[in-house]
Amino acid sequence: MNKNSKNNTNIKLALFVVLITFITSTGYGQNNASEKVLFKVNIAEDATPYVLARILQAEVSPISEIKFEKGTYHFYPDLGLEKFVHISNHNDVIVKTAFPLDGFKNLTIDGQGSSFIFHGRMIPFLIDNATNITIKNVSVDWAQSFHSEATVVANNNEEHTFDIQISNEYPYEIRDNQLIFIKEYYEHDFGQAILYDPVRKAISFNTEAYTSLALYKKVDVSRNIDKIKYKYPTDRQDPDKRIISRESYMVFKEITPGVVRIYNHKKKLPEVGKIIVSKGEQQHNRLAPAFRVSNTIGFNATNVNVHHAGGMGLIAENSENLILDGFNVTPSNGRMVSTSADATHFVGCRGQVVLKNCTFSNQLDDATNVHGTYQIVQDVKDEYTLGIRMGHFQQQGFVIGRTNDKIGFLRLTNSFFPFAENSIKSIKKINSRYQIITFNQKLPADLKVGDLIENLDAYPELTVENCTIKNNRARGLLISTPRKTVIKNNFFSTEMEGILIPVESGNWYESGSARDLLITGNTFQDCQHSGFNRGVIRFDTDDDNKNTAFKNIRIENNVFNQFDNLILQVKNVDGLLFTKNTITNSGTFPQLHADNPAIRIEHSKNIQFKKNTYKGKASTILEADDSAGKLKFK
Template sequence: MVTLATSCFTKINEGESVLFTLSIANDATPFVLKRILVAGKEPISEIKFEKGTYHFYPDKGYEKFAYISNHGDLMVNTPFLIEGFKNLTIDGQGSTFIFHGVMIPFFIEKSENISIKNVSIDWHEAFHSEGLIVANDEVNKTFDMQISKEYPYEIRNGQIYFVKEYYEHNLGQTILYDPARKAIAYNTKDYTDISVYTRTKSQNNINKIKYKYDYDKRAPEFKHVGIESRLTFEQLEPGLVRVHGGHKKKMPPLGMILTMKGEQGYNRVSPAFKVSYTNGFNGTNVNVHHAGGMGIIAENSSDLILDNFNIIPSKGRMVSTTADATHFVGCRGKVVLKNCTFNNQLDDATNVHGTYQKVVDILSDSKIGVRMMHHQQKGFVIGQPNDTVGLVRLGESFFPYGKMTIKNIEYLNNRYQIISFNEKLPEDFKVGDLIENLDGYPDLLIQNCKINNNRARGLLISNPVNTIIENNFFSTEMEAILIPVESGHWFESGNAANVIIRNNVFQDCLHGGRNRGVIRFVTDDNNENIAFKNIEISNNIFNQFDNLILEVANTDGITFSGNKITNSGTFPQLYKENPVIKIKSSKHIKFKNNKYSGLVHLDNMLETDQPMSNLKFK
């Protein structure tokens, strides 16, 4: 190796390596922030922490208003304001960071090549609450919960409020956990969600309120109109609460734990990582024990690699994060999840999609006004200049009927933006059409991950580029893998193509009790059009307690091969009438080399909406 005189090179200011010691542990926020805020003048390449436990309070944190996809929108507070950074590593060296109240631990925006490693993240108090079911009464429709001192509460006008440091929530969204399995209770759908609403009984002239434009009745600012709580809460003794009022499903069983996270629209305020407009993010050897929202929400970013990035509950809590473990909206380049554990979160292990935005104004021959349709998409900007946008009319096709490239986007408010294109709009373009960003989907790899004990799906994927799902373990409450096109509610865009699902183990998925396939392709437009293409499902093991494995609709080209299907016997079957595979509105379906030793008779293995002579399961 030749040593060159350093003077031959322009000095690259690589930035300082900063070490924080445990002297700041009582409230690390002001110290970390002080250094980060001067990084423009005094660059940082690395921030290390002496191994130990650090507390972070919001009182002296940096605040910034943020619209966050699939979260509430709020003035967020963070110690790690990673904005406009390049080539920064934050190394916890095995430390634990304990957050207090509504904060975003890592707020990463408009940056490049950011690595965060060797750190565990937890919260002093949880954003959800838990109650052990200790009595129930089907006649009087009541049940009793024992609520431990970790979850302080009070009853105001008959309604329960769980009060935390800097936060509170009401009953809201609920699901049962089985403490013996530390997983979602078997067949929880018969018991939860606890019914919380009923129609108001006394109104006057409410129906006279008119809106000039579309409005979103489900948005937090409108959703309470016309409804009230159907429940009332009675404290029998401190910590023991009886729930009255006609929950419409079965009373929750004794010994189960009811997890409560407050009302939708208000209960996602503190994701652990928010990454946006960032190219290159690595999360390595990270444990997220809790968050009041997702483990990571990434938007409009590229090349995100999570390696040994784990969502695992702490302190005996049933719940880790109160929403998805990970979630990627409009991300491109590579998205990789490998060697991760996603346990006990209250929503999907991942969700990968874009957004559909609705055309509400045609302002010129190359300029439109668009509306963000779901309140959790408020403020989302669909793309960057020169991105290719698809023009979509889902009733006619799941694929775009035209393409345009973005010239620029004028952000007016969280529901309305003006988009100018480089080209003229097609003649048949019309108000009511949707747009999606065709450049905003990734090459997705999910490998060696363990996904279990959580609410909802394993993977929810709307990705027309490439997706590989391999060597993972799934034991999920709903579908292990859901691949949808939908536009009626969430407006999460993307059909799917080039999906490989191989060498995974599916163990007792759908134990929450829904009548669905472990792997499921579905659209919410009831037509024959093709939405999904080129799917391989190979060499997986399905060890399920119930029949239905694969549910396919609107698909052109699935190969299902080398899979083994066995019956686990773990739980009682719920849907004995089901086949193993359901197929509709699909073509080019191949089965080969699969082994079946489940409970369904071979003649009843397939249910199809048309004769498919070449469709043999062997």
């Protein structure tokens, strides 16, 4: 027996002993009835091997409930189950987990008020092919965050440099004049960065004037790159493509221990006292969401707090009936930031998605994003069969549907709605980016390479009610579902749009468009304070044409208390009623775009305004092109 074999045998023996000891000490033996498992705080130093061992035995000894004695439990990756996973809107990664809930049915995990502290590149809850899973009464956090924070302590206008003070919480080193933050099991460069206001504990006002940082410049020497030809379309955002023809531009030098000076910044110098937050390069900084739910029917999260994650708080894919009640994403330990990406995100889901009584604050992206996927026709195999490819590298591996799902064929230059429909007979995955779909009926005769497909069945009804969304980077809600959507009694204070209703076809390839949307009883407080010239509620499409994309919109009984003018930006809409809303000027910040109207309308029709109250500062309330006909704000 060689040395590696001996080591593997010893590890297996050790885990077996741990498992037998656990079962014996807790009194849970092997039987056919589902058991209720209780973990006590004596495993808290590293709970991973104990929890994992029991979960891996569930096939022969089923579990109906896992409870934790209230306490603080640490989870380390070293003894976790290793898996390679494709995760939508994240990097494709090899990660470790203590909760591989694959194929589980009717399982409840109750933390009873416990805190779970994770270390390094772990996905706390990896849920796949499951039914009726409930997680409740638990907080999820990381011992060391996947982002880093530093305080601006000086700036020099003559040399156009600024200094940052880095606390001991964020170990770092400087390599080749680049600042690298070192974590447990992970590191990141300066990468994406944004300013926070430590007084408001929110994204700084007008941060777009100061960030992001220009980390790269075009290389001085580049020969014959244009001679490299690709037979098939490529994604220029792929990590291996994005680095071509660019090199580091910014220079980082330590002035005194803990103080680093930053050179070659292109925008305005950040103000002294502000917190600059860094999370590394976009292509590498989404690798550890707190919850990954896929191919699951029935998921409930109740009284769950996510204080941090190296990605999203929850990413759900191809799942059905998801209810988050008191699912809160908030920072801990004095950090400015909670999750490093969206608080929640739903791709290709169906049934009901409900977010109620939630707080989403200080995350570095949206509160939620609900959409399907556009996939691109790569080739037409025969009358029934297509080769399709994923457009964005962070959607690799995503399967667009299942047998008999209804598929729409689109050419967005002509219409945002399908020109033909069909249904899936089978899907064969060739690689992470290319799949072959066979359909039940013949393909449209005029289908072309480059057209898009979307799954018309894989959209949920959406309810967002009694939620607080504030102090985060980016938007509040991104809504791209044609099913009934109700956004009710929420509070928004975001650095970009409170609500964005898009058709996103050219970058992320996120499909769907709102066609039955009610926005009612909400308060919008000082949204769009980062500096972008956009509406608080905005309808927009990537494809600049006059075609209708959105239908049947009601915006009623909301309060807009804004420092700036532009409240509503409407584009490509057929049928919108804006009624009983109150618009006031907060005076919180100076206006950034004082020439804007309160409402701007393009390429839209059947728009109505009734019984609204305007007390803002815009000299022009309503600005519309000829498509809307004669309109009057009232």
